[in-house]
Amino acid sequence: MKETLGISIEGLSKRYGSGDTAVDALKDVNMTVAPGEVVGLIGPSGSGKSTLLKCLGAVIEPSGGRMTLGDDTIYDHGWKIRDLRALRRDRIGFIFQAPYLIPFLDVTDNVALLPMLAGRANGAARQRAQELLEALDVGHRARAQPSELSGGEQQRVAIARALANQPPVMLADEPTAPLDSQRALAVVRILNDMARQYQTAIIVVTHDEKIIPTFRRIYHIRDGRTYEEAGEGRALD
Amino acid sequence: MISLAGRDILHAWGKYVLTGLGLGLLIGVTLSMAGIYRGMVDDGKALLANSGADLWVVQQDTLGPYAESSSLHDDVYRALLGMPGVARAANATYFTMQVRKTDEGGGETDVRAMVVGFEPGQPGEPGYLVAGRRITRGHYEAVADIKTGFKVGDNIRIRRDDYTVVGLTRRMVSSGGDPMVFIPLKDAQEAQFLKDNDAILNERARTNANPAFNRPGVPGLAEAVEASQTSNRHVNAVLVQVKAGESPEAVAQEIRRWKHLEAHTVEQMEEILVAKLIATSAKQIAMFLVILAVVSAAIVAFIIYTMTLGKIREIAVLKLIGTRNRTIAGMILQQALGLGLIGFVVGKTAATLWAPVFPKYVLLEPGDAARGFAAIMLICAIASTLAIRAALKVDPAEAIGG
Numbered sequence: 001m002k003e004t005l006g007i008s009i010e011g012l013s014k015r016y017g018s019g020d021t022a023v024d025a026l027k028d029v030n031m032t033v034a035p036g037e038v039v040g041l042i043g044p045s046g047s048g049k050s051t052l053l054k055c056l057g058a059v060i061e062p063s064g065g066r067m068t069l070g071d072d073t074i075y076d077h078g079w080k081i082r083d084l085r086a087l088r089r090d091r092i093g094f095i096f097q098a099p100y101l102i103p104f105l106d107v108t109d110n111v112a113l114l115p116m117l118a119g120r121a122n123g124a125a126r127q128r129a130q131e132l133l134e135a136l137d138v139g140h141r142a143r144a145q146p147s148e149l150s151g152g153e154q155q156r157v158a159i160a161r162a163l164a165n166q167p168p169v170m171l172a173d174e175p176t177a178p179l180d181s182q183r184a185l186a187v188v189r190i191l192n193d194m195a196r197q198y199q200t201a202i203i204v205v206t207h208d209e210k211i212i213p214t215f216r217r218i219y220h221i222r223d224g225r226t227y228e229e230a231g232e233g234r235a236l237d
Numbered sequence: 238m239i240s241l242a243g244r245d246i247l248h249a250w251g252k253y254v255l256t257g258l259g260l261g262l263l264i265g266v267t268l269s270m271a272g273i274y275r276g277m278v279d280d281g282k283a284l285l286a287n288s289g290a291d292l293w294v295v296q297q298d299t300l301g302p303y304a305e306s307s308s309l310h311d312d313v314y315r316a317l318l319g320m321p322g323v324a325r326a327a328n329a330t331y332f333t334m335q336v337r338k339t340d341e342g343g344g345e346t347d348v349r350a351m352v353v354g355f356e357p358g359q360p361g362e363p364g365y366l367v368a369g370r371r372i373t374r375g376h377y378e379a380v381a382d383i384k385t386g387f388k389v390g391d392n393i394r395i396r397r398d399d400y401t402v403v404g405l406t407r408r409m410v411s412s413g414g415d416p417m418v419f420i421p422l423k424d425a426q427e428a429q430f431l432k433d434n435d436a437i438l439n440e441r442a443r444t445n446a447n448p449a450f451n452r453p454g455v456p457g458l459a460e461a462v463e464a465s466q467t468s469n470r471h472v473n474a475v476l477v478q479v480k481a482g483e484s485p486e487a488v489a490q491e492i493r494r495w496k497h498l499e500a501h502t503v504e505q506m507e508e509i510l511v512a513k514l515i516a517t518s519a520k521q522i523a524m525f526l527v528i529l530a531v532v533s534a535a536i537v538a539f540i541i542y543t544m545t546l547g548k549i550r551e552i553a554v555l556k557l558i559g560t561r562n563r564t565i566a567g568m569i570l571q572q573a574l575g576l577g578l579i580g581f582v583v584g585k586t587a588a589t590l591w592a593p594v595f596p597k598y599v600l601l602e603p604g605d606a607a608r609g610f611a612a613i614m615l616i617c618a619i620a621s622t623l624a625i626r627a628a629l630k631v632d633p634a635e636a637i638g639g
Contacts, residue, residue: 050637059557059634087294088633089559096636100554102241104248109239117559161558173637180613 005070006034006201007056007169012065012075013224025051025222030063033201035168038192039073040212041205042232043221049205050173057092057171058084070168076175088115091141093162093170093200097177102145102193107133107157107199108142112166125164132160135197136190153182156190163194170202181210188214241555241564242571245548247361256540257576259584260533264613267529268588269595271605274515274522276598279453281412281510285503287364290476291485293501294326294492300501302331302474303412304514309498311426314475320491322483327359328472330425333411334419335393338387348385351411353393354425360476369404376424380404382416395420396428412514414597422472430469440466491621497541530616538620541573545624548629566625573621577613584609 010090012028012082015060025048026074040072054060056067058081059076069091074081078222081087088094100237133139136156141149149157155175162170172191176184188204188211195202215231241463246253282304293302294309294317300306307550314326324374331354353517355361357372363380369389381387391402400420409417422533441463444450450459477500479488489500492627501509545552550563585606592599 054634057557057637059632059637061350085556085559087559088557094557094636096554100550101429102551102554103241104241104245107242114558115563117564124240199269 001009002008004183005068006032006037007203008065008068009056012052012055013063014048014055014060015063016131026055026062029221029224029226030204031219031226031228033169033203035199035201036195037217038188038202038204038215040215040218041195041221041226042207042212042218048224049221049223053171053203053205054174056169056187057094059089062098088101089114091167092103092166093156093165093167095158095162095170095172095175095198097174099146099151099196100152100157101157101161103146107138107146107149108143108145111155111160111164112194114161118165128164129160133157136160143188151178151183151237152186155183155187159187159190159194163200166198166200168201169207170200172202172204174206174208175204176206176208177212184208184210239279240571241568243570246572246575249561250509251537254579255573257579258583260536260540260580261575262587263529263536264580264609265587265591266584267526267533267593268540268584268601268606268609269599270522270525270529271609272588272592272599272601273595273597274519275600275602276604277414277515277518278511279575280410280414280475280598281348281515282507283408284410284412285506285510287409288329288476289364289478290363291479291503292477292489292492293506294475294477294496295473295501297497297499299443301499302329303506306508308471309473309475309497311422311470311472313496313498315489316494316496317477318392320488320495322479322488322491323477323483324480325360325478326475327356327361328354328422328474328632329361329476330354330422330424330429330473331411332429332473332567333413333415334395335426336385339392339399343432346386346623348387348411349415350381351413351415352425352428353417353419354422354429354472355419356422359575363404363406363409363417365406366404367407369402371404372419372421373403375421377401378403378421380419381477382418384410384416385418385491387418393418395424397430398424399601408598408599412510423468426469426472430471431467432489437467498527530612533574533613534616534620537576537617538574540576540624541569541621541624542627544572545569545628549628550636552628552631553633553635556631557636562629565628568619569625569628570618573616573617573624577617581610 009029012026012029015024016025029052041049055062062075064077067201080093108126108129112125115125115128133142136159138153138156142155146154153199176187213232213234216233218231220227220230295301295307296309299305299307311328314328317323317326331349331351336350338346372380377400381401381402383405387402389402393400436606444459444462450462478484485502492498492500588601592601
């Protein structure tokens, strides 16, 4: 499906608990990310970044607001899609702080697993994986085990996995945290390239001062609310 | 679709196979226990089959000659031969004792054996020989089961007399697993019932000193009493073969009615041997089997649970990226079943290899192996539920920090 609108959030809220002990982790979150765009989501600890990421990833249910993915409203004061597992599998890519590759699968199968879970034939899934690995410059490590890769290679494989089903949205949770400046910038460059190439809307949650200047748009989150600001959009080349 | 279970096993196959080996040895013990029980039953059936009898006639109200002691006069068989339907009848004695073998170097070895007294050519003689010949002399020759360890030509001592082993037979053991030694009936009667010389002298003195046996005008009374004390006219059972076409049960009923003796058919003897004689041993083995099954289940559950806990983060990632719960449950179940499969193969191989080393007959039946395999798979499947439960409770959100 060709997505034209990326992801859009209006007035999203999330409350934990009830009564006197209720905590509003998200109060009025608004955000729009266009296809092919990479935005930063920045905020101090406890500001609600992870909660927002979990809501966006359909892992936890928001308490209110509206969320659209491409042309589809997926949440409007309640889930509008029954199969959230399939939604996560087919339309949302995840990159974590650590690569979290499956240690007992080789590099190709780590990437091919998602298309296979989506019902693609093994051969086609592996071909897709190989293409992505080549695009991310780790094609030569296709048969290696995750434990045999460097940190940077592992993160690139994780990006390939996130892109395996060509999702319209990718959520990256501090993807450069364990990397040095050079590798961190390399990862951001890859994310930008992938966003452009596959028209994926990418939200990068980060604390990393090294990469913040690379974003054209940044959402700050504080006390459960988001504030948009223009980024420096520093060139990565 | 990739086999997640297979890949995970291959990733750490050494640990997995070693665990399967350990489980396999436990399963081997379990299969051997079942084999020991089957061996006991089979020994009992072989004992009955090899005796060549259709009926065992024993003392009234007893389950003899194997399960209880029984004593009959040795001329009872003549009366039985006159009964309708009886083709052949022969006396037999059975008693368990330590048979002493004199080694070439002069050393002595004791072997526990069931000594059988029989009449050559009649029911009760060993069914077939694997070495040597049958007993041809009236005294002091023996045929031994090969499990005694005796060889043809060996000299063995039974009570006060020495015997030469002239033949060897196979699968002739008591229900207790003791190998049999066959000797002529007369010798067996003496060995079983005759007292030692000191006891005979003592008994003779007591008889002579008893005025009741030395009454004037009754010459020879004391001698007659002494003669009856030093000779034996008893056997433990009469083995009967019925005529072709006759019902053993019908003949047995006639014997019970008219001779005031007990007569057991083959089926009744099997019931006595299996249900009564080895019942306690069977229960003991059943208890072991239950304990071993519980221990095996606990081991599999613990191993699979630990393996699963070690993969919680991967499971969270798998769930987050859209893996179905049933795929994750299937992965854990397949690993548990794989462990069971390795365990069964190792266990069956081990049980087969060490079965001949057991002192008692271990019968590993294919049916038991099949049932054991099904039980192991079931135990593994049940044991994996704990780990599956833990895996299904993993929140995909755990893959995301915060």
